[in-house]
Amino acid sequence: MPNEPVVHIVDDDEGVRGSLSFLLGCSEIATRTYESAAPFLKAVPVMEHGCIITDVRMPEMSGMELVAKLKSMGVTDPVIMITGHADVPMAIQALHAGVSDFIEKPFSDEAILMAVRTALARQQSRGEIELERDEIRRRLATLSGREREVMEGLIEGKANKVIAYDLEISARTVEVYRANVMTKTDARTLSELVRMVMIARLA
Structure with a gap:
């Protein structure tokens, strides 16, 4: 089908490219693979639309640099970033840069598969983002004032002890509030919580 969405996999690891291409192919999702950012950028003007999967750490041009370049080129296809060296500040930076999802x-x-299907759905219908944003805002509205304060510390990448010091409460109390935040927002990881808050704050 000429309008079939395509997942573009940009990763210097041949094994990762192969396994992702095979996995998506088994789910009848078309893919194209690239060993680095350079050949992918050459293909951008004529590429089939869909979504992009890229690694944070690549030689010559990193995943973050690629995202910035794509943004400057006016490419709006969602980007899923994968990394083996994830941390909260990196997730925050990626999500601020416009990355669709950040997977460790x-x-x-x-x-x-869920990340790809969600990204493709967003690409096909921008209304999906509005629905997701409304649902996330509904969840965030259930947080108490103290839970929201702890959440703000978490998405800034602060450790529990630092948050405890800032709020003048015990680290154990922070852990309780942190658990409440994760439960009420239905976030499975800190990276997912960061992504949800970024979506909720979209204009």
Whole structure:
């Protein structure tokens, strides 16, 4: 089908490219693979639309640099970033840069398939983002004032002890509030919580 969405996989690891291409192919999702950012950028003007999967750490041009370049070129296809060296500040930076999803290795087949399907759905219908944003805002509205304060510390990448010091409460109390935040927002990881807050704050 000429309008079939395509997932563009940009990763210097041949094994990762192959396994992702095979996994998505088994789910009848078309893919194109690139060993680095350079050949992908050459293909951008004529590429089929869909979504992009890229690694944070690549030689010559990193995933973050690629995202910035794509943004400057006016490419709006959603980007899913994968990394084996994830941390909260990196997730925040990626999500601020406009990355659709941030997935830490090792990830399950289900996690990457869900991320790809969500990205493709968003690409096909911008209304999906509005619906997701409304649902996330509804969840965030259930947080108490103290839970929201703890959440703000978490998405800034602060450790529990630092948050405890800032709020003048015990680290154990922070852990309780942190658990409440994760439960009420239905976020499975800190990276997912960061992504949800970024979406909620979209204009």
